[in-house]
Amino acid sequence: MRLPEVGLRVKLFGIVAVTLAIVGGGLWIAAYFYLSEEAQTTLKTRLDGLGKGLAAEVTDDVLMNDLYAAHAVFARVKAQNPDLAYAYLLDPGGRVRVHTFEGGFPEGLLAYRDRGRIWTEQGWIHQAAFPLLGGKAGTLVVGLAEAQAMAGVRRILMGLVLALLLGGALAALVADRMVRAFLAPVEGMVRAVEELEAGREAEVPIPADELGVLGRALARYSRAARRRARELATLDRLGQRLNRTLDPTRMLEATLKTLVETGWFTCAEAVKEGPEGPVPLVRSGCDLAPEDCPALKSLRLEAPPPGYHRLAVPGGPTLVLTGGEASEAFLSAVADYLKSGLERARAYQRLKEKEAERRRLLKALLTAQEEERARIAKDLHDQVGQSLTALRLGLEALIGPPSATEGLKELVEATLADVRRISRELRPAALDELGLEAALRRMVREMAAYGNLESDVYVQTKTPLAPELETVLYRVAQEALTNVVRHARAGRVSVLLKEHEGQLQLVVEDDGVGFDPAHAGAASNGLIGMRERVELVGGELVVESAPGAGTAVYARVPLPKEVRA
Amino acid sequence: MRYLGLFLALLLAACGPRAPEVRLDARDPGVPAVVDSVPPGALVVAVAGMLSPRAAAPYRRLARALGKALRRPVVVLQRRDYAGVLALLKDGTAELGFLCTLAAGKGAEEGFLRVVAAGLPDPHAPYRSLLVVRAGLSVQRPEDLAGRRFAFVDPLSNTGYAWPLRYLHEHGLAPERFFDQVVFTYSHDRALRAVAEGFVDAAAVDGMVYHAVLSAQPELKAKVRVLWQSPEDPPPPLVAAQSLDPGEEARVRAALARLPAAVLQPLHIRRFAPAEAAPYRAVWRRFLEDRDAAP
Numbered sequence: 069m070r071l072p073e074v075g076l077r078v079k080l081f082g083i084v085a086v087t088l089a090i091v092g093g094g095l096w097i098a099a100y101f102y103l104s105e106e107a108q109t110t111l112k113t114r115l116d117g118l119g120k121g122l123a124a125e126v127t128d129d130v131l132m133n134d135l136y137a138a139h140a141v142f143a144r145v146k147a148q149n150p151d152l153a154y155a156y157l158l159d160p161g162g163r164v165r166v167h168t169f170e171g172g173f174p175e176g177l178l179a180y181r182d183r184g185r186i187w188t189e190q191g192w193i194h195q196a197a198f199p200l201l202g203g204k205a206g207t208l209v210v211g212l213a214e215a216q217a218m219a220g221v222r223r224i225l226m227g228l229v230l231a232l233l234l235g236g237a238l239a240a241l242v243a244d245r246m247v248r249a250f251l252a253p254v255e256g257m258v259r260a261v262e263e264l265e266a267g268r269e270a271e272v273p274i275p276a277d278e279l280g281v282l283g284r285a286l287a288r289y290s291r292a293a294r295r296r297a298r299e300l301a302t303l304d305r306l307g308q309r310l311n312r313t314l315d316p317t318r319m320l321e322a323t324l325k326t327l328v329e330t331g332w333f334t335c336a337e338a339v340k341e342g343p344e345g346p347v348p349l350v351r352s353g354c355d356l357a358p359e360d361c362p363a364l365k366s367l368r369l370e371a372p373p374p375g376y377h378r379l380a381v382p383g384g385p386t387l388v389l390t391g392g393e394a395s396e397a398f399l400s401a402v403a404d405y406l407k408s409g410l411e412r413a414r415a416y417q418r419l420k421e422k423e424a425e426r427r428r429l430l431k432a433l434l435t436a437q438e439e440e441r442a443r444i445a446k447d448l449h450d451q452v453g454q455s456l457t458a459l460r461l462g463l464e465a466l467i468g469p470p471s472a473t474e475g476l477k478e479l480v481e482a483t484l485a486d487v488r489r490i491s492r493e494l495r496p497a498a499l500d501e502l503g504l505e506a507a508l509r510r511m512v513r514e515m516a517a518y519g520n521l522e523s524d525v526y527v528q529t530k531t532p533l534a535p536e537l538e539t540v541l542y543r544v545a546q547e548a549l550t551n552v553v554r555h556a557r558a559g560r561v562s563v564l565l566k567e568h569e570g571q572l573q574l575v576v577e578d579d580g581v582g583f584d585p586a587h588a589g590a591a592s593n594g595l596i597g598m599r600e601r602v603e604l605v606g607g608e609l610v611v612e613s614a615p616g617a618g619t620a621v622y623a624r625v626p627l628p629k630e631v632r633a
Numbered sequence: 634m635r636y637l638g639l640f641l642a643l644l645l646a647a648c649g650p651r652a653p654e655v656r657l658d659a660r661d662p663g664v665p666a667v668v669d670s671v672p673p674g675a676l677v678v679a680v681a682g683m684l685s686p687r688a689a690a691p692y693r694r695l696a697r698a699l700g701k702a703l704r705r706p707v708v709v710l711q712r713r714d715y716a717g718v719l720a721l722l723k724d725g726t727a728e729l730g731f732l733c734t735l736a737a738g739k740g741a742e743e744g745f746l747r748v749v750a751a752g753l754p755d756p757h758a759p760y761r762s763l764l765v766v767r768a769g770l771s772v773q774r775p776e777d778l779a780g781r782r783f784a785f786v787d788p789l790s791n792t793g794y795a796w797p798l799r800y801l802h803e804h805g806l807a808p809e810r811f812f813d814q815v816v817f818t819y820s821h822d823r824a825l826r827a828v829a830e831g832f833v834d835a836a837a838v839d840g841m842v843y844h845a846v847l848s849a850q851p852e853l854k855a856k857v858r859v860l861w862q863s864p865e866d867p868p869p870p871l872v873a874a875q876s877l878d879p880g881e882e883a884r885v886r887a888a889l890a891r892l893p894a895a896v897l898q899p900l901h902i903r904r905f906a907p908a909e910a911a912p913y914r915a916v917w918r919r920f921l922e923d924r925d926a927a928p
Contacts, residue, residue, distance in 0.1 A: 131686035132711030135667045154657070165668045172660030180655060187654045201687070 077247045084236070084243045092232040099228055100221075107217040108194075115196050118145070119210040122155060123198040130157065130165075130205050139166050153193045153211040160206055181209050191215045253279050257286050264290045267297075299398045302330045303405060310409035314416045317350065319409045320385065323402065324352035327389060333377075334391030341386070349385055379403050384410050427604055434601070438539060442495040449491045456484045489514070493546075504538040505529070505565075508545060512563050519553035521561050528566040531627055540601045540625065541565065541574050544609070547598050548576035548621045556580025556619060567627070571607075574623040582613045598623070675706040679727035681718040681736060682787060683842055683869065685820040686711055691845075691899040692731055698896045699729075702888035714819050715789035722746050722874045729885065730872045733839075734760070735791035737870050738917030741910040746872040748910040749882060750889050752902035754868050758844035762796030762863035765828050765843070766835040768856050775800055775835075775861050783812040784824045784836035793821060795920045796863045797837040802923055822846045829856040841868070841901045849899070867912040871905065 074082075122145055129138040138157060146152050146168050156167035158181070167173050180186050186193050192214035200206045253275035263270035272290055274283035309322035324336040335354035339346040377394065379387040381403050389399075460480045463473060492498070492514075499507040505527045516523035533541075545563060552561050558580030565574050595611060598621070602609040607625030671677060678696040680689055693709045700707030710727055712718045715736040721727040723745045732740070740746035754760050764775055772778055775797075786793025801808050808815060816833065818824040821842035827833045840862065847854055871889065873882050889905040897904065 128686040131689065132713070133669075133709060134712065135669050139667045163668070164664050167664070167666055169657075169660060169666070172662035173664035174655060174657045175659050175661045176655045177657070188657045190657060 076251065077244065080243050080247050081240055084239050088232065088236045088239060092236070096225065096228055096232070100225060103221045103224055104218070107214075107221050111194050111212055111214060111217050112196075115194050115210060115212045118149065118152070118212070119196050119198040119208060122210060123200055123208045126157065126166075126208065127200045127205055130200055135166050142166060142168050149212075151213045151216040153188075153190060153213045155208065155210045157200075158207045158209065160204060165206065181207075186211075192218075253277075253283070257283055261286060261290065264293065295395070298330070299395070299401070302326060302332065302398075303401055305330065306402065306405050310405060314413045316410050316413045319406065319413060320350045321352070323406050323409075324350055324387070327402070328353035332392045332394050333389040336387060336389050338385040338387050346386070354390075381406050381410070383407065430600065430604055434539075434604070435536075438495065445491040445494040445497070448487050448494070449497075452487050453484065453491070456480055456487065460484065499538060499542055500535075504533060504542060507542060508563065508565065511542070511546060512549065512561075515549045515553055516561065521552070521558060523560070524562045526562070526564045526566070529572065530567060533572070534628065537572070537605055537625060537628075540605050541572065541623070543601055544574060544598050544621075544623050545576055547594050551594055552576070552578045552580065552619075555583075558618070570627050571624050572627060574625075575620060577618065577620040579618045582615050582617045582619050584615060585611050585613055671708050672706045675708050676700045676703060676729065677708045677710060677721075677727045679710045679712070679718045679721040679730040681715050681730065681732045682711065682713065682820040683731070683733055683839060684845075685823050688820070688822040688846070688849075691896075695731075695892070695896050695900065696729075698892055699885070699888055702891055703884060714817075715787045719746075719789070722872065725874055725876050728874055728877050728881075730874075731869065732872050733787070733790050733792075733869050734866055734913055734916050735795050735920055736789040737872050737910075738791075738913035738915070738920070739789060740872060742914045742917050745875050747875060747877070747882070748870045748908050748913055749873045749885060750905040751868050751870045751908035752897070752900065752905050754841045755844075755901045755903050758841050758901040759865045760792070760868040761840045761865045762792035762837050763840050763843050763859050764797065764800075764835060764837050764861040765825060765857045766860045767828055767831060768858050770834055770858075772835075772860060776804060776806070778835050778860075779806075779811055780813045781834035782814040782816075782832075783808070784827045784833040785815060785817050786821055786824050786836075786838065787817060787819050790821075790839075791866060791916060791920070792839040792863070793824060793837050795916075795923070799919075799923045800861070800863075802926060825853065825857065829853045835860065839869075845899060845901050848901075866916060867908070868902075870908050870913065 122141070125145075126138040126141050129135065129141065135157075142155050142157075145155070152168075154168045154177075156169075156173070156177075157165045159165050164173055164178065180195070181197060184195060186195060190213055193211045194214060195209065195211045198208040198210065200208060253273060256273040257279075260270040260272040264272075270290075272283055272287040274280050274287060306323060306326045309326060310319055313319055313322065320338045324338060327333050327336045333353070335352070335356075337351040337354055338349045340349050341347075375390060377387075377389040377399060379389060379399050379402070381387065384407060387403075387406075460477060463477050463480065466473065492511075498510055502510075508527060509525050512523050512525045515521075545565075549561065549563070552558055556578045558578035561576065561578045563574075563576050565572065567573075595609075599609040602623045602625060605625050607623060610622040610624075611619065612622070613619035676696075676699070678699070680692045680696065682689075684692065689711060696707050696709045710718075710721055712721065715733055718727075718730055718732065719736055719740055722730045722740060723743075729749070730746070732746075737746070737748060741748055766772055766778070772781075783797075785797065788794055798808060801811060814833075816827070818827055818836070821838040824833075824836040824838050825843065825846050828836045843859075871885075873885070886905075886907060892905070
């Protein structure tokens with residue numbers, strides 16, 4: 069059975085109440101039966117004495133046939149014994165001769181003359197018959213009312229109840245005092261634990277009695293909890309510091325600094341096993357020079373000297389800690405933190421190297437692509453263009469008046485224009501010859517014309533740019549304009565190139581149908597290409613667009629430092 | 634489970650023997666507090682306290698035998714003292730009475746009763762006063778009883794009061810000063826027992842009763858001794874109220890003559906013989922003279 073969740077005082081009161089109820093109730097019931105039995109016995113004894121005395125007293129009167137004298141005796145005895153319910157005398161023939169009732173004899177009474185106990189409207193009556201001279205002179209019947217004897221019993225039982233209640237109240241009072249005395253040290257301990265919980269300093273009181281076990285346990289626990297809290301705070305700080313850097317050396321420094329700052333150790337150093345013995349890497353809080361440090365000297369030994377902790381970080385350096393004590397679990401956690409930090413740093417390093425490799429390869433690819441385009445453009449311009457020009461001149465010389473060959477000439481003209489445009493698109497010679505601004509203006513003009521758009525170009529640069537950077541910006545603008553012509557169904561396009569706070573900013577903006585950048589679809593290949601080129605030179609590309617709201621492509625690339633200066 | 638126990642207890646209580654229930658206030662007024670009725674035509678016989686009520690059974694048997702002989706129901710009345718019995722005869726409550734000689738003399742002298750017959754005693758137990766002392770008491774004469782405790786029977790008793798007074802007077806002694814303490818026992822058998830039990834040192838009793846008691850209780854013989862005896866007197870008579878019809882009185886006499894000896898023997902009466910009032914009146918007068926002549 070589970071006790072309801074009530075206080076210790078209530079429980080103790082309950083114990084007192086239940087004990088009192090059981091003991092008191094048992095006592096009361098026993099007293100009730102015992103006293104009732106006793107009262108009945110007393111009543112029977114009294115009835116016997118009274119009846120025998122009365123019988124002896126009236127026998128002579130009965131023998132003398134002086135029944136008035138017998139009646140006088142009855143009256144006197146009745147007056148002397150208030151609980152005498154009645155007495156009556158029967159002659160040997162069983163007829164009533166004398167009785168104590170006024171105004172006649174109860175009708176049903178005679179039928180029960182042999183019963184020991186009868187119930188009447190006055191309550192229980194004990195009855196007994198006493199023969200006079202063995203019945204020859206008649207029989208006396210005497211009845212005693214139980215009520216008075218039982219009233220005495222009831223008074224005693226009531227007194228007992230009162231005494232029990234009084235005793236119960238006293239017991240409750242004593243129990244209350246006992247609980248208070250019992251709980252006082254517990255409350256002191258609880259207060260101390262609450263203080264500790266709130267992070268304040270507190271001493272757990274240790275009672276001198278059996279609760280001392282609890283007090284000592286709490287004190288031990290509070291010390292352990294404080295230590296654990298300190299360990300957690302240290303690990304938290306260490307974690308934060310390790311997260312702020314990806315440099316293994318700085319991680320080592322952060323770890324040693326944290327261990328010294330939080331007071332675990334006065335001196336902490338990280339060493340690396342070298343062929344000549346331990347090589348100090350980083351130190352924190354140490355007064356002695358590394359060559360004087362006994363830990364470093366003894367590191368070669370299996371066990372470090374007393375007071376020195378040797379903490380090996382798997383796959384990393386060894387930490388040598390002095391001037392303090394810390395649990396194995398804590399040090400192992402520190403080592404784990406450092407180990408995972410170092411692993412993270414190594415992973416980052418590897419990632420960075422791979423990224424650089426990728427960029428280098430991409431750059432080489434793009435350069436090769438540009439060179440190939442330039443060669444094809446030059447070939448188209450120089451060889452196919454020359455050939456077509458010669459073909460046109462030949463056709464002009466061959467034909468006099470315009471005739472059917474006029475069509476061939478126009479075809480040659482158109483083909484020549486296409487070859488020149490393709491040649492420019494592949495590698496605008498203007499970029500190499502005239503520079504970015506002129507090439508950009510020429511491309512916008514041609515593209516706008518081709519796409520039947522209105523356009524404007526704003527270029528504001530002071531700094532000469534590296535050819536590589538010019539090619540990136542030119543190609544980004546070219547791709548953006550191609551998208552405008554192909555997809556945007558725009559009426560107007562504007563291109564802006566300017567220097568701003570050490571960066572070059574290229575903006576291509578149209579008033580077309582726009583699109584949702586999150587669902588770029590087929591256009592995303594072009595966007596990815598643009599982003600690749602921009603990021604290759606350390607810049608970033610942002611596309612702002614929404615269906616029906618036009619599109620703006622922003623490309624920001626940093627100006628090289630030496631150029632900026 | 635616990636309810637089952639309770640249920641069984643209730644069931645037992647319900648099935649157990651029920652206590653008889655009586656209403657004490659439902660009374661039958663036909664039964665008065667004292668039912669003292671005398672059956673119609675009954676012969677009412679008063680018995681004086683020659684014997685205590687418990688010892689007077691022979692007198693009651695005698696009265697019943699008399700009633701049987703007369704073919705009348707009998708009611709026997711007794712009173713504590715002889716005066717009470719005389720009152721029953723005087724007011725006519727009783728028709729017949731067994732009286733002591735002195736009381737009979739008083740009644741005859743005062744004229745409210747007639748002497749019908751006398752019960753003649755057995756020769757070995759004559760009617761006389763016996764002065765009885767405790768067996769161990771070292772006295773030789775009644776005068777030696779000075780400063781002792783003494784039991785009289787009744788102020789109207791001949792053998793139990795008149796004779797010891799007479800003796801003391803004749804010897805110039807006043808009983809109230811002679812004895813340390815005197816008591817009245819109102820019956821001869823009780824006076825005898827008072828001596829035997831050491832309650833008193835001496836007592837005066839009827840010779841007939843003395844023998845009757847000793848023959849009924851032989852163990853008393855060793856405890857008492859007769860110190861002195863008086864001359865014989867007329868034996869205790871059967872008297873009739875003055876109102877009794879003379880014809881009935883004659884029938885009573887006849888019936889007395891027919892009584893079986895077994896009824897008379899316990900009283901040490903040989904037989905009943907017709908008697909006159911005169912000797913009894915003489916005893917009364919003698920008593921009055923003695924009283925007046927008391928020192």
